[in-house]
Each structure stands twice: as C-alpha cells, then as structure tokens.
Amino acid sequence: MPNFTKGTSPVVQQALKDLEEEPKTDYLNLPPPVRYEDIQREVMMALKPDVFEGLRFEITRPLNQNFFLTHSLFMGNLELPGAATGSKQMLKVPVGTYEFGANLISEKGHFALGRITTDGRLSGRLKYDFADWLSSRVNMQLSNEAGQSQVMGDIDVKGKDWNGQLKLGTPQFLGLNYFQSLTPSLSAGGEFFWLGGQLRSGLGLALRHTGQQHIATMQVATTGILSAQYAHKVTDKVTLATDLLYHWASREATATVGYDVTLRQARLQGKIDSAGVVSCYIMERFAPGINFLLSAELDHAHKNYKFGFGFTAGE
Amino acid sequence: MGITSSKADTAPPPMPNFTKGTSPVVQQALKDLEEEPKTDYLNLPPPVRYEDIQREVMMALKPDVFEGLRFEITRPLNQNFFLTHSLFMGNLELPGAATGSKQMLKVPVGTYEFGANLISEKGHFALGRITTDGRLSGRLKYDFADWLSSRVNMQLSNEAGQSQVMGDIDVKGKDWNGQLKLGTPQFLGLNYFQSLTPSLSAGGEFFWLGGQLRSGLGLALRHTGQQHIATMQVATTGILSAQYAHKVTDKVTLATDLLYHWASREATATVGYDVTLRQARLQGKIDSAGVVSCYIMERFAPGINFLLSAELDHAHKNYKFGFGFTAGE
Numbered sequence: 001m002p003n004f005t006k007g008t009s010p011v012v013q014q015a016l017k018d019l020e021e022e023p024k025t026d027y028l029n030l031p032p033p034v035r036y037e038d039i040q041r042e043v044m045m046a047l048k049p050d051v052f053e054g055l056r057f058e059i060t061r062p063l064n065q066n067f068f069l070t071h072s073l074f075m076g077n078l079e080l081p082g083a084a085t086g087s088k089q090m091l092k093v094p095v096g097t098y099e100f101g102a103n104l105i106s107e108k109g110h111f112a113l114g115r116i117t118t119d120g121r122l123s124g125r126l127k128y129d130f131a132d133w134l135s136s137r138v139n140m141q142l143s144n145e146a147g148q149s150q151v152m153g154d155i156d157v158k159g160k161d162w163n164g165q166l167k168l169g170t171p172q173f174l175g176l177n178y179f180q181s182l183t184p185s186l187s188a189g190g191e192f193f194w195l196g197g198q199l200r201s202g203l204g205l206a207l208r209h210t211g212q213q214h215i216a217t218m219q220v221a222t223t224g225i226l227s228a229q230y231a232h233k234v235t236d237k238v239t240l241a242t243d244l245l246y247h248w249a250s251r252e253a254t255a256t257v258g259y260d261v262t263l264r265q266a267r268l269q270g271k272i273d274s275a276g277v278v279s280c281y282i283m284e285r286f287a288p289g290i291n292f293l294l295s296a297e298l299d300h301a302h303k304n305y306k307f308g309f310g311f312t313a314g315e
Numbered sequence: 316m317g318i319t320s321s322k323a324d325t326a327p328p329p330m331p332n333f334t335k336g337t338s339p340v341v342q343q344a345l346k347d348l349e350e351e352p353k354t355d356y357l358n359l360p361p362p363v364r365y366e367d368i369q370r371e372v373m374m375a376l377k378p379d380v381f382e383g384l385r386f387e388i389t390r391p392l393n394q395n396f397f398l399t400h401s402l403f404m405g406n407l408e409l410p411g412a413a414t415g416s417k418q419m420l421k422v423p424v425g426t427y428e429f430g431a432n433l434i435s436e437k438g439h440f441a442l443g444r445i446t447t448d449g450r451l452s453g454r455l456k457y458d459f460a461d462w463l464s465s466r467v468n469m470q471l472s473n474e475a476g477q478s479q480v481m482g483d484i485d486v487k488g489k490d491w492n493g494q495l496k497l498g499t500p501q502f503l504g505l506n507y508f509q510s511l512t513p514s515l516s517a518g519g520e521f522f523w524l525g526g527q528l529r530s531g532l533g534l535a536l537r538h539t540g541q542q543h544i545a546t547m548q549v550a551t552t553g554i555l556s557a558q559y560a561h562k563v564t565d566k567v568t569l570a571t572d573l574l575y576h577w578a579s580r581e582a583t584a585t586v587g588y589d590v591t592l593r594q595a596r597l598q599g600k601i602d603s604a605g606v607v608s609c610y611i612m613e614r615f616a617p618g619i620n621f622l623l624s625a626e627l628d629h630a631h632k633n634y635k636f637g638f639g640f641t642a643g644e
Contacts, residue, residue: 055625055636075627075634077406077421092406092421094634294638296384298404305404305423307384309623309638 025183030161033187036177037165039208039217043229046241046260049269049281051295053077053306054094060314068314070101070115076308120144133158172196185210224249237262276301289314354512359490362516365506366494368537368546372558375570375589378598378610380624382406382635383423389643397643399430399444405637449473462487501525514539553578566591605630618643 034041054076062068077092101115114124122142129135137154152169167175172195179189187208194201204221218228224247231241243256258271270280279297286292293310363370383405391397406421430444443453451471458464466483481498496504501524508518516537523530533550547557553576560570568589575582587600599609608626615621622639 054634075636080420091409092423094421094632096632096634303423303425305383305425307404307636307638309636 027183030181031184032158032161033163033179033181033189033208035156035163035165036179036189036191036206039179039206039219040227040229042215042239043217043231043241043243046231046239046269047243047256047258047271049271049279049295051279051281051297051306052308052310053092053295053297054308056293056308056310056312058310058312058314060312062314066106067102067104070099070103070314072099072101072115073097074099077306079304121148167193179206275299356512359510360513361487361490362492362508362510362518362537364485364492364494365508365518365520365535368508368535368548369556369558371544371568372546372560372570372572375560375568375598376572376585376587376600378600378608378624380608380610380626380635381637381639382421382624382626383637385622385637385639385641387639387641387643389641391643395435396431396433399428399432399643401428401430401444402426403428406635408633450477496522508535604628 052074054074056076057073059071060068061070073096075096076094078095080091080093097117097119099115099117101113103111103113105111109127109129111125111127113126114122116122120143122140124138124140124142126138127135128137135156135158137156139152139154140150142149142151150170152167152173155166157164157166161181162179164178165176167173167177169175173193174196175191175193177189177191179187181187189206191204191206192201202221202223204219204223206217206219208215208217210216213233215231216229218226220226226246226248228244229241230243231239233239239260241258241260243258244253245255246253254274256271256273258269261268266282266284268280268282270278272278277297277299280295282294284292284294291312293308293312295306295308295310297306299305381403383403385405386402388400389397390399402425404425405423407424409420409422426446426448428444428446430442432440432442434440438456438458440454440456442455443451445451449472451469453467453469453471455467456464457466464485464487466485468481468483469479471478471480479499481496481502484495486493486495490510491508493507494505496502496506498504502522503525504520504522506518506520508516510516518535520533520535521530531550531552533548533552535546535548537544537546539545542562544560545558547555549555555575555577557573558570559572560568562568570587570589572585572587573582574584583603585600585602587598590597595611595613597609597611599607601607606626606628609624611623613621613623620641622637622641624635624637624639626635628634
C-alpha cells in the first residue's frame with residue numbers, strides 16, 4: 001500500500017494504522033451466519049416481551065434429565081374487536097384455560113414437545129438432526145374444529161458460510177430461504193414464499209451487520225414491508241433496541257424503542273412506540289426456581305389497558 | 316299490735332349452697348358467677364353506631380378487590396391537610412344482557428382522581444375528590460358537641476339525575492345512640508341502638524324512599540366478647556343476615572357471614588380470614604356462590620405498599636386480577 005501518512009491528520013494516520021494491523025479478511029473462511037428466521041431475534045427479544053392480561057401460573061416439573069412436564073394455568077381476558085359486537089370500544093371476555101405439556105429433550109439436541117389445552121387444542125414441536133448439516137423441524141397446531149389445524153415442516157441445510165431452508169405447510173404453503181456471509185460482520189440473503197389457497201407469493205431480501213456491541217438488520221419484501229432494526233449492547237446487563245416498520249402500500253410507519261435490563265434478581269423489558277403503546281414486563285426471582293411476573297400494556301390511542309401478574313415455578 | 320317491718324326483712328335471702336354433691340365443673344361455674352362483677356345496668360358502656368354493627372366482619376370479608384392497575388400517592392402538606400393522587404386503569408363490566416350476549420363483557424377505562432383532605436385535631440374533617448370524568452365527591456364531618464355530631468356525604472356529577480347528597484345527625488347518649496339521615500332524592504332514615512348488657516346491644520332502623528314509595532323497618536342484635544363479635548339483622552325488605560367474627564390471635568381473624576333473602580329463598584354463606592403479618596396483610600374469602608377472592612397488601616418500604624388482588628367467580632367464569640402501588644401514609 002502506498003504511504004499516505006505524510007501530510008495527513010492524526011485521525012487519518014490512526015485509521016490507516018488500524019487498517020494495516022487488522023487481520024486480512026479470509027473470504028474463504030467466513031463464519032457461518034444465523035438462520036434466516038433468527039435475523040431479528042436479538043431485537044425481538046428486547047422489543048417483544050410476552051405481555052399478557054390476567055393471571056398466569058406455570059409449573060415445570062422435571063421427571064428425569066430428558067423429560068419434563070409443564071402445567072400452565074391462565075385466567076384472563078380475550079379481546080373481541082369492537083366491530084364484531086357493533087360498538088367502537090374494545091370489549092373483553094374473561095376466559096380460563098389449563099394447559100398440560102410434556103417435553104422430551106435429548107442430549108444431541110433433538111426434542112419433542114407437546115401441549116394440550118382444556119379446549120381440545122393440541123400443539124406439538126419436533127426437531128431432529130439427521131446430520132451436522134441437515135436438520136428438520138415440524139410444528140403442529142391441531143384442533144377439533146374444522147379448518148383450524150395447521151402443520152408446518154422445515155428442512156435446514158447448513159453449509160460452511162451459508163444456510164438454506166425449505167418450509168412446507170398446510171394448507172398449501174411453500175417457503176424457501178437462503179442466507180450467506182459476505183464478510184465476517186455482514187451477511188445477506190433472501191426468501192420466497194407461496195400460499196396456494198390465497199394464490200399469493202412474495203419475495204424478500206435481508207441484510208444483517210453485527211459488531212461487538214451492536215446488531216443491525218434490514219429487510220425488504222414484496223408484500224410491501226420495509227423494516228429496519230438496531231440493537232445495541234450498552235453493557236452486559238443493558239440492551240437498547242429500536243425498530244422501524246414501514247408499509248409502503250399504505251404509507252404507514254411504526255417506530256419502537258425499547259430496553260432490556262438484566263439485574264441480579266430481576267429482568268425488566270420495556271418499550272414505547274409511535275402508535276402510543278407503552279408496555280413493560282418484569283420477571284423477578286423470588287427464590288431459586290420461583291419467578292414472579294408483572295406485565296402491563298397501555299394502548300393510549302385505543303384506550304386499552306392490559307395488566308397481568310403471574311408465577312412460574314421450576315426451571 | 317301493728318304490722319312491723321324492718322329493713323332486714325326486705326333483703327333477699329342468701330343463695331342456698333348448691334355445691335355439695337355437684338360436679339367440679341358446676342362448682343367452678345358457680346364460683347365464677349360469684350366473683351364476676353355484678354352488672355350495673357345504670358352504667359352500661361356505649362354501643363357502636365348502628366352503621367358500624369357489622370364493621371369488623373365487613374373489614375375481614377369485603378376486601379377492596381379491583382381489576383387492573385391502581386396507583387395512589389398521598390402527600391401531606393402540613394399536619395392537617397393532605398393531597399391524594401389516584402390513578403386507576405382497568406376494566407368496567409357491562410352486564411351481558413346490555414349487549415345482547417350471555418357472557419360478561421368488559422370495557423377498559425382509565426381515570427385519574429385528585430383529592431384534598433382537611434382533618435382537624437378535634438376530629439372534624441372535610442374530604443373532596445374529583446375525577447377526570449367530572450364527578451366530585453365530598454365528605455364533611457362536624458361535631459357540634461360531645462353528644463351531637465353531623466356528617467354530609469355528597470356525590471355530584473354533571474349528568475342530570477346522577478347527583479346524590481346524604482346528611483346524618485348523630486345523637487349519642489350514655490348507653491344508646493340514635494341517628495337521623497336525610498338525603499336526595501327523598502330519603503329519610505332513622506335508627507336507634509341501645510346497650511342491654513355490657514356485651515349485648517340491640518336496636519332498630521326505619522327508612523323511607525319517597526321516589527319509589529318504599530319503606531322498611533329493621534332490627535339488629537350484637538353480642539361482643541373478648542374474642543368474638545356476633546351480629547344478626549332482620550329487615551322487612553326481606554333480608555335476614557347473621558355474622559360472626561372470631562379473633563383467633565391478635566394477628567388472625569376469621570369471619571363468616573350468612574345472608575338469606577326470604578322472599579326469593581336464596582342464601583349466601585361466606586367464610587373469610589384476615590391475617591396481619593409484619594410486612595403484609597392478607598385477606599381472603601370463599602363463598603357459596605362460587606366466588607373466591609384474595610387481597611394482599613405488602614409493605615415494601617415505609618410508606619410504600621404493593622397490592623395484589625384476585626377474584627375468581629367460577630359460577631359465571633369471570634376472573635378479575637389487579638395489582639397496584641400506594642405511596643405515602
């Protein structure tokens with residue numbers, strides 16, 4: 001490289017020195033990227049806490065190292081859109097459900113989880129790795145009512161610096177996605193989906209940039225969505241994240257800003273968005289294995305307020 | 316010779332001695348009877364007010380359950396005057412019939428209420444609250460003398476026909492008390508309560524509603540002991556109610572309540588507890604209509620309380636949960 005340092009500012013000289021010292025990018029040995037579905041995962045974990053309304057009570061009971069049962073009780077309100085009952089106001093109906101679950105997890109990373117509720121809805125997830133580079137997953141939601149059941153199967157193929165996925169589902173869903181590392185910090189990819197029943201299809205492109213303290217992603221899709229996310233790890237206890245979602249067909253945009261703080265005894269997540277929704281979620285560890293949850297969501301635009309608390313016992 | 320009488324002859328004869336040949340239990344009971352101070356029927360303790368007959372039981376059995384979030388701050392400005400800020404965001408229930416469906420429906424609401432309270436050392440007070448909906452409520456209390464006090468309770472609103480004012484005049488005697496209540500629209504009430512023995516008191520009430528041309532008469536009885544309070548009330552409105560509260564220890568009170576409507580032949584029984592711990596106060600109850608409720612007030616720090624409230628109505632499948640904070644005394 002020619003010597004540019006004579007006659008330039010100290011900032012430029014420092015930048016050029018860093019450039020020489022930085023290890024050269026070996027484009028044949030790029031690290032494998034995350035899966036296409038997980039591009040936005042860090043940001044979603046900070047910005048989409050599991051807010052609920054009412055009481056939630058969960059017990060997790062291990063029977064042996066690989067098998068555990070879960071008992072889940074939820075008593076709260078379901079929302080009926082105002083239009084359904086002919087009034088503008090949001091209406092809520094109280095419901096109570098009990099869900100029993102059984103989970104089998106093997107050391108190699110295979111698992112089979114099942115859940116059944118008192119309404120008769122059964123949901124299951126299976127994961128099986130055929131080889132290092134080939135794994136499959138099945139996700140099922142079955143119900144007594146006609147037309148309410150859904151099954152989705154994935155096959156993941158993992159290469160050295162790329163990964164691809166094929167998704168097949170009912171009724172008549174086909175999806176394909178591919179993600180590739182371009183540099184050690186930048187990866188890009190695309191996806192395609194087709195819905196037979198409604199005769200819709202779409203194409204999407206995504207970009208992801210990771211640094212030591214940040215993750216930035218951007219996605220564009222032919223369904224008319226442009227989304228950008230940024231998550232910044234301020235310290236190892238505090239993460240700040242922000243999200244912008246733009247529908248170019250209806251020219252509507254929503255921006256969200258949120259935080260995720262992990263303290264010794266508690267985990268706090270909160271967010272506020274441009275549609276006037278403020279939400280907060282606290283998980284506090286009262287004793288080893290016993291967590292107390294508090295959840296609040298205030299939608300000032302629609303004057304809809306949801307509050308809930310709960311307990312989870314077991315790991 | 317005339318008839319002579321002397322004071323000694325008019326005194327009652329001494330009690331015969333029954334202790335010979337009776338069991339030790341009877342002997343102990345007779346001994347207690349002799350040692351117990353004789354009831355001085357001219358110096359009975361004053362009874363509680365008629366409105367407060369059921370107060371101990373109600374405090375244990377009717378905790379302030381709510382649904383949603385409640386946030387209250389109490390701020391004293393000086394010794395006698397303090398402000399309250401009260402925020403409530405939760406659900407109001409619409410009876411199913413109003414919207415044409417059998418299920419209970421809830422509508423979310425949010426209200427902020429500002430209050431000002433003036434309390435004097437002599438026990439007079441003036442409290443006012445106003446909400447963002449434009450509803451103003453006020454309570455005034457003034458004691459004219461030791462034996463005569465008055466109270467006014469007002470709930471005013473912008474909407475027509477929604478305002479209500481109720482005034483009371485309390486007269487307190489040595490072992491009795493009486494009250495006159497006048498209210499809008501066209502309400503007249505009268506009640507009287509008298510101590511019969513140091514532990515038993517009885518009384519009655521009468522009310523008249525002009526607008527609906529209804530009137531009623533009620534009778535009440537109250538028995539207190541060192542560890543219990545039992546009350547019973549009968550009214551011509553068709554209600555018979557009985558309550559019992561038992562103070563098991565100074566931290567735990569158990570209470571029960573029976574309400575019987577003899578016109579519709581329906582009865583509801585409730586059992587509840589009230590436990591006061593160092594850092595928390597727990598109240599719970601279960602009743603025969605299938606309603607279970609629980610209320611916890613936990614003291615996180617001096618002046619800061621955390622509330623948790625739950626009410627499960629299994630019969631109607633209606634579940635209400637709430638949490639909140641109160642700050643200040």
